[in-house]
Amino acid sequence: MPEELGPELRAVVDGVFHTSADAAEVTDIYARFYAVLGELVAAKRASPGDDLTSALIAAHEEESGTRLSEQELLDTLMLVISAGHETTVNLLDNAVHALLTHPDQLAHVRDGRATWDDVIEETLRAEAPVASLPLRYAVEDLPLGELGGPDGAVIRKGEAILASYAAAGRDPEQHGPDAARFDVTRAAKDHLAFGYGVHHCLGAPLGRLEARVALPALFERFPGLALAVPSDELRPVDSFISHGHRSLPVLTG
Numbered sequence: 001m002p003e004e005l006g007p008e009l010r011a012v013v014d015g016v017f018h019t020s021a022d023a024a025e026v027t028d029i030y031a032r033f034y035a036v037l038g039e040l041v042a043a044k045r046a047s048p049g050d051d052l053t054s055a056l057i058a059a060h061e062e063e064s065g066t067r068l069s070e071q072e073l074l075d076t077l078m079l080v081i082s083a084g085h086e087t088t089v090n091l092l093d094n095a096v097h098a099l100l101t102h103p104d105q106l107a108h109v110r111d112g113r114a115t116w117d118d119v120i121e122e123t124l125r126a127e128a129p130v131a132s133l134p135l136r137y138a139v140e141d142l143p144l145g146e147l148g149g150p151d152g153a154v155i156r157k158g159e160a161i162l163a164s165y166a167a168a169g170r171d172p173e174q175h176g177p178d179a180a181r182f183d184v185t186r187a188a189k190d191h192l193a194f195g196y197g198v199h200h201c202l203g204a205p206l207g208r209l210e211a212r213v214a215l216p217a218l219f220e221r222f223p224g225l226a227l228a229v230p231s232d233e234l235r236p237v238d239s240f241i242s243h244g245h246r247s248l249p250v251l252t253g
């Protein structure tokens with residue numbers, strides 16, 4: 001990603017997840033997103049590199065095989081860039097926030113009683129970066145009673161479903177009465193933060209790797225890191241999909 005496109009890409013990805021935007025704002029955000037992707041593709045066509053965009057352009061321009069149309073090229077980039085950016089930003093945000101507001105948990109990591117992978121999985125469980133995902137519809141009647149849910153409740157074929165990955169991570173039936181507690185030493189941290197089934201997140205290993213690099217680097221570089229404002233003054237992002245803070249002001253000690 002050329003460095004100079006970063007701020008605009010950040011702004012348009014934020015816009016995509018801004019779920020209370022009105023129709024005019026959404027139209028504007030998508031126009032800006034396609035414009036900046038056009039610039040990205042033009043830059044990589046002029047000077048291809050060892051990167052995803054260049055690989056997708058090569059697939060688009062192949063003479064044989066399954067070629068991507070120009071629109072599919074842009075839409076694939078839009079999916080991967082937005083799905084890969086906002087989510088990982090929120091994972092880092094939620095992990096840093098959880099550790100700074102639970103110093104006992106940070107001490108477990110510093111004293112070797114827990115690992116950074118424990119922090120990452122516990123953050124994904126307790127503070128899922130993708131809180132819920134719309135645009136799902138039942139393809140058949142789903143009798144929830146038969147699937148272990150409340151008796152008599154049925155999601156009818158064609159009805160919309162909001163899959164709530166954040167709620168699943170805090171289900172007391174799965175994680176016990178302290179399901180809402182951030183506890184890096186918890187034995188079973190299984191979660192649905194990367195979804196489930198055929199659409200399970202394509203970038204899960206990359207998202208985990210980014211956090212595995214960034215979190216220890218941050219806490220080693222700034223051992224005195226602290227929140228610069230009381231936690232209850234932080235504001236959530238304006239989205240029912242993304243779960244994170246609008247900003248996370250810190251003091252570097």
Ligand code: HEM
Nearest residue numbers: 083084087088091129130193194195196199201202203207
């Ligand atoms: C902590 C980081 C991340 C989280 C929490 C996350 C979460 C998710 C979730 C919940 C889904 C939907 C799964 C479903 O439909 O059931 C998804 C799909 C997807 N993610 Fe991620 N993601 C992360 C990082 C990434 C990264 C780094 C990339 C790519 C660079 C990426 C690319 C995708 C793509 C392309 C899909 C669509 C897959 C499909 O529909 O087949 N994600 N992700």
